[in-house]
Amino acid sequence: MEKQWYTISVYSENNVGLLNRISGIFLKRHINIESLNVSKSEIENVSKFTIVINTTEDWTRKIVNQIEKQIEVIKAFYHTDDETIYQESALFKIASHLLFDERQIQNIIKESKSQIVTVNREFFVLAKTGRRHEIDEMHEALEPYGIMQFVRSGRIAVTKAAMPISEILAEFQD
Amino acid sequence: METLKAQKKEEKKKTSMRITGAEAIIHCLLEEGVNLIYGYPGGAIMPVYDELYKFQDKLTHILTRHEQGATHAAQGFARVTGKVGVAMATSGPGATNLVTGLADAQIDSTPMVCITGQVPRHLLGSDAFQETDIVGISTPVTKWNYQITKASEIPEIMAKAFYIARSGRPGPVLIDITKNAQFDELDFAYEKCTGVRSYKPVPQPDMKAIEKAAELINKAKKPYIVFGQGVILGEAEVQLKALVEKAGIPAAWTILGLSALDTEHPMNVGMVGMHGNYGPNVLTNECDVLLAIGMRFDDRVTGSLDTYAKQAKIIHFEIDPAEVNKNVNADVAVMGNAKQTLELLLPLVNENEHKEWRAEFDKKYKIEFDTVIEKDIHPTKEGLTMGEVIEQINLASDQKAVIVTDVGQHQMITCRYAKFRQSKSNITSGGLGTMGFALPAAIGAKMGAMDREVVAVIGDGGYQMTIQELGVIFQHNVPVKIVVLNNEHLGMVRQWQELFFESRYASTVMTNPDFVKIAEGYHIKSRRVEKREDLTEAVQEMMSSKDPYFLEVRVEKEDNVFPMIPSGASVADIRLK
Ligand SMILES: Cc1ncc(C[n+]2csc(CCOP(=O)(O)OP(=O)(O)O)c2C)c(N)n1
Numbered sequence: 001m002e003k004q005w006y007t008i009s010v011y012s013e014n015n016v017g018l019l020n021r022i023s024g025i026f027l028k029r030h031i032n033i034e035s036l037n038v039s040k041s042e043i044e045n046v047s048k049f050t051i052v053i054n055t056t057e058d059w060t061r062k063i064v065n066q067i068e069k070q071i072e073v074i075k076a077f078y079h080t081d082d083e084t085i086y087q088e089s090a091l092f093k094i095a096s097h098l099l100f101d102e103r104q105i106q107n108i109i110k111e112s113k114s115q116i117v118t119v120n121r122e123f124f125v126l127a128k129t130g131r132r133h134e135i136d137e138m139h140e141a142l143e144p145y146g147i148m149q150f151v152r153s154g155r156i157a158v159t160k161a162a163m164p165i166s167e168i169l170a171e172f173q174d
Numbered sequence: 175m176e177t178l179k180a181q182k183k184e185e186k187k188k189t190s191m192r193i194t195g196a197e198a199i200i201h202c203l204l205e206e207g208v209n210l211i212y213g214y215p216g217g218a219i220m221p222v223y224d225e226l227y228k229f230q231d232k233l234t235h236i237l238t239r240h241e242q243g244a245t246h247a248a249q250g251f252a253r254v255t256g257k258v259g260v261a262m263a264t265s266g267p268g269a270t271n272l273v274t275g276l277a278d279a280q281i282d283s284t285p286m287v288c289i290t291g292q293v294p295r296h297l298l299g300s301d302a303f304q305e306t307d308i309v310g311i312s313t314p315v316t317k318w319n320y321q322i323t324k325a326s327e328i329p330e331i332m333a334k335a336f337y338i339a340r341s342g343r344p345g346p347v348l349i350d351i352t353k354n355a356q357f358d359e360l361d362f363a364y365e366k367c368t369g370v371r372s373y374k375p376v377p378q379p380d381m382k383a384i385e386k387a388a389e390l391i392n393k394a395k396k397p398y399i400v401f402g403q404g405v406i407l408g409e410a411e412v413q414l415k416a417l418v419e420k421a422g423i424p425a426a427w428t429i430l431g432l433s434a435l436d437t438e439h440p441m442n443v444g445m446v447g448m449h450g451n452y453g454p455n456v457l458t459n460e461c462d463v464l465l466a467i468g469m470r471f472d473d474r475v476t477g478s479l480d481t482y483a484k485q486a487k488i489i490h491f492e493i494d495p496a497e498v499n500k501n502v503n504a505d506v507a508v509m510g511n512a513k514q515t516l517e518l519l520l521p522l523v524n525e526n527e528h529k530e531w532r533a534e535f536d537k538k539y540k541i542e543f544d545t546v547i548e549k550d551i552h553p554t555k556e557g558l559t560m561g562e563v564i565e566q567i568n569l570a571s572d573q574k575a576v577i578v579t580d581v582g583q584h585q586m587i588t589c590r591y592a593k594f595r596q597s598k599s600n601i602t603s604g605g606l607g608t609m610g611f612a613l614p615a616a617i618g619a620k621m622g623a624m625d626r627e628v629v630a631v632i633g634d635g636g637y638q639m640t641i642q643e644l645g646v647i648f649q650h651n652v653p654v655k656i657v658v659l660n661n662e663h664l665g666m667v668r669q670w671q672e673l674f675f676e677s678r679y680a681s682t683v684m685t686n687p688d689f690v691k692i693a694e695g696y697h698i699k700s701r702r703v704e705k706r707e708d709l710t711e712a713v714q715e716m717m718s719s720k721d722p723y724f725l726e727v728r729v730e731k732e733d734n735v736f737p738m739i740p741s742g743a744s745v746a747d748i749r750l751k
Contacts, residue, residue: 062500073372
């Protein structure tokens with residue numbers, strides 16, 4: 001079976017130990033977590049883990065089953081890129097004098113549709129949200145001028161199809 | 175709804191009492207019907223031990239000689255009774271000594287609650303004396319775990335622990351309790367847990383899947399059942415038997431399923447897996463419909479998956495969704511508790527006999543009998559065999575004993591030849607293969623079933639891994655019968671070395687102590703058998719003893735267990751020699 005990108009969405013109770021339990025499931029099978037994001041979800045007191053992996057569908061399904069088996073996990077789903085709307089964010093910290101010394105930088109900023117978050121005498125910070133390749137392209141463009149710091153977030157995603165978490169929670173309550 | 179809740183809270187307040195966390199733990203155990211626990215004290219759990227002292231008329235604590243022994247004893251208790259076993263230990267080394275038992279209980283789905291003491295909350299993360307992150311360490315080997323740092327959490331978390339341990343597919347739960355939470359006071363009121371919002375222990379059976387299963391079964395010419403521990407855990411023994419009889423389906427078992435169906439039932443065709451019976455393995459690849467009931471297609475059962483039952487339609491009766499299509503893809507997955515699903519299935523299956531198909535198993539049995547079984551249980555060579563010892567135990571116990579095995583050749587031989595009439599009678603470490611399991615597990619099994627004979631069959635290697643538990647047998651006069659089959663080798667590993675490593679016996683030869691003297695040191699009646707003519711009488715003497723009894727049998731040093739599916743080979747390629 002072919003490997004591809006899968007986004008796993010896990011809805012869970014807020015619990016300290018759960019991240020350890022979930023990451024162990026990947027560790028045990030030598031599957032690299034490409035990106036991980038934990039946040040609140042659309043439902044009060046329910047957390048959402050967004051995990052990106054590159055593997056076969058068979059492995060993804062087995063992993064999702066194992067995740068769902070954990071006591072505090074309400075429901076876990078997996079989706080291909082086509083089935084989700086997804087984004088990543090990145091921050092670039094760049095020396096301020098470059099804005100004036102390297103005119104090209106201003107063009108890069110404009111074309112990249114990034115935002116300037118802050119500017120001071122020493123540095124300015126650009127924030128870029130988009131697909132990974134867009135962020136990579138921007139990184140490539142800026143790199144020759146010198147990037148003081150760079151960081152990229154994990155993927156966040158919502159699915160095109162509905163996620164019936166409230167219904168599932170109601171079912172649990174029966 | 176709201177008023178009801180408020181009312182409940184009000185009632186709770188009325189019946190609550192102000193006590194320490196340590197005392198609350200005892201009350202939780204009593205509320206859960208626990209009156210026997212195993213454990214070992216130490217600094218971080220001392221407040222609870224102090225309460226155990228005060229409550230000793232209600233709650234018996236057995237001091238095992240090692241925390242691992244406490245877990246296996248709790249497992250043995252759980253496996254014969256179906257109840258949750260409880261083990262307790264202090265922080266640090268006490269807690270880490272529980273890990274093997276937790277892993278064993280996790281892989282064999284044994285309901286167990288382990289309670290560990292922990293350094294006080296304000297010292298957490300400071301590398302305090304005997305601080306160890308047992309919640310982190312035990313995460314991969316527990317169904318659930320939790321650290322309590324406030325006394326007020328105790329009742330709810332303990333209730334949840336017991337609920338999770340015993341519900342659905344059972345498993346071990348570890349609760350770590352900081353020392354301050356043991357000392358501090360709380361308003362104690364207990365409410366049993368009946369559900370956890372994010373946890374669905376038993377999937378709803380789907381009638382469509384059951385109908386589909388019945389259709390396949392009714393059309394089948396060569397249907398075949400392989401059942402596992404799910405039948406025992408789900409208490410579906412009666413339903414399994416009814417299905418086997420009504421639909422005339424030959425049934426084989428995994429070693430954890432053993433004893434769920436009378437060994438001598440005419441449709442019981444024996445054991446599957448690496449050292450299982452010839453017919454049940456070979457015919458796996460000839461059946462047309464395979465009903466896997468409460469079993470998880472472990473690699474020691476299936477051999478190579480690429481050649482496992484490819485010709486058959488597979489119906490998987492399973493409680494745990496994560497097991498479906500994990501190793502073997504199911505044509506029909508019947509989710510739910512086995513008792514419930516089999517009950518729904520039964521009226522839909524037609525009566526049948528499948529005589530010719532059943533006779534195939536007899537033909538294969540004849541081959542196995544002539545090449546293997548006869549020599550194992552009625553040997554003509556000089557040395558004693560493990561098989562003949564088990565045969566004598568069958569005779570002397572009238573097939574009514576609980577038999578607890580350790581891990582190795584003696585385990586495979588026992589599972590092959592032991593006979594059972596009653597469920598929950600074969601206690602062994604299946605999934606983890608934990609040497610050292612049997613002696614403490616036998617103690618727990620006996621204390622859980624005082625009206626039954628409990629015989630531990632152990633190798634000379636594994637025996638020495640938890641031999642210190644003889645101290646418990648002596649101190650509490652636990653009348654277990656211990657049989658050590660002494661071949662002066664780590665037999666099973668030696669067998670592999672002989673077959674696959676050109677007989678290079680690397681570290682598998684053992685110079686053993688005088689086991690009889692050791693047992694005598696613990697004032698346990700003991701005897702050694704070296705000759706065939708003494709065996710029957712010695713086993714009878716052991717079985718009729720009211721007290722604990724130790725029997726060492728010197729067996730052939732270099733016997734092998736056959737049949738055998740070499741690892742990675744197909745079930746069809748099982749070797750008879
Ligand atoms: C704790 C542990 N360590 C190592 C093993 C690997 N192992 C499996 S069987 C076996 C030999 C067991 O020897 P013995 O207890 O004498 O039993 P026999 O096979 O001779 O019946 C060993 C070392 C194991 N299963 N468990």
